[in-house]
Amino acid sequence: MKNLNAKVIILLVITSFGLKAQETTPVAATTPLRFGLHASPNISYIQSNDPDAESSSKVKFAFGLMVEYNFAPNYSFSTGVDYIFRGGELTLPVEVSENPSVFINRTGTYQAGMVQIPLYLKMRTKEFGYMRYFAEFGGRLGFPVDQLTEFEDSSPGFEVQGDALEKNYINPIDVMFSIGLGGEYNLGGNTSLVAGLYYNRSLADNVKTSGGTLGTEKKYGYRFDYINLKVGILF
Template sequence: VPAARKHTEGQNTQGGVEQLAGGMGRVHERKISFGQIARTMTKMNNDRGNRATWMKVLLMTGMGMAFQSHAQTQGFRMGLALDPNVSWMNSRDFEHTTDGGRAHFGYQFMADILFAETYAIGTGVNVFRTGSSVEYWEPTTDSTLSRVSRNFNNQYVELPVTFKLRTKEIGYTTYYGKFGCGLGLNTRREAEEIRYVGFERSGDTWDPVEDAVVPSPDLISGDFASLFRASMIVGLGFERRIAGTTALMVGFTYNNSLFSTHKDQTVVKEDVSGVPRFGGDGPLTTEMLGHDSFLAMTVGVVF
């Protein structure tokens, strides 16, 4: 019996040792599995980070390409141009007469704000001269009337705002039309004036002056023109691409003043033959009303 008990205890001891060894092996296997999992997760995180980095790069590249495409169709275009024009005066009171047109010169800085390939808002700074000759009768004193001839030469700095319609490029050429308005500031008011006495009062009658002396013209400047000039602008033209976005621009613009150019000027009413009209108290007068207009040819370079 003691021998059998010892044999049984030996078997139990050996089995325990084997179980302990097996458990340690499984623990080692678990350690290996956990290490492999950790390395795998680290690799996956690195791969995920690389994918995220590449996704960011691709996203930024796409945004850059989209922005570049957007900048090509929407953005700014600027240019410089010369603006010779032919200007004339218009009588709105029908009591003074105008005498044809006069050539002037101007220049401008142009800026187009494109919000689509074929639509833009045009603005900039225009500097130009305008005016031509007018003739009228003016009461000089209580007993004299003077015949006045003025050749206006006013200078304005204008800020235009126009809506511009553009075609897509046909060959190397883009055609455009524009319509809008402008606000100008009168920076120089001058005129060449000829003034002489044409009628004198004798009692209750007014008689023309015989052999009136016509003097040489005098250059005058004064507060005889409005400080501000609101205008309507209509134009058309084309741009011929030279290289890249640089283009030669040629166009024609009609610019018409909306309000009277004259300020605090009194004229005598005339009959159909141009003779002053008189009433019981003297010559019949009215406020001088008229405006200027011009047609300009624009030649410039757009960048």
């Protein structure tokens, strides 16, 4: 009887240690590489240091593939491929007559469909129930694959010349800084629901300068910045 009781006690101790180890083992230790999908509505706008510029925001959308490489229990590199719509409205004064000087406000609506490659450092907390919270920061490299630019004048009778409308006004390469905060909810096993809020600032000009035709000047910058909410699932 004593031997049976000792065996039962030993079995209970081993089982309790196994359950505790299972509960505290982070996902990163068992799954170094994770994949997922996301959808990201965003508020996109044109940020400029031109004192005469007025801009307004547009609600746009993105989707893409997420890839995470966990190199430590609470740290990982995060990358993937995104397709995102970015842009906004930019209004600038344009001189349409020199003698006498006549200025009108010309509004350009810029939209770009871009392929972006993010590269982040992701830092996670330990689990609180089924939740883990994280912070991400890093950058994005983007390439516009489709673009549309339309112009509208505040005064009738003045129109943008046809040759100006045929030009591409969005630069071919974009570099961004990004930072975000969010959380992961474990759905069971290695599957997690992910949500985060991100601020994204372009480090390079996105709108090409065109002199007096559209009011943009080389000494100023015109960037596509945006704030996005990313919702996805990791496996």
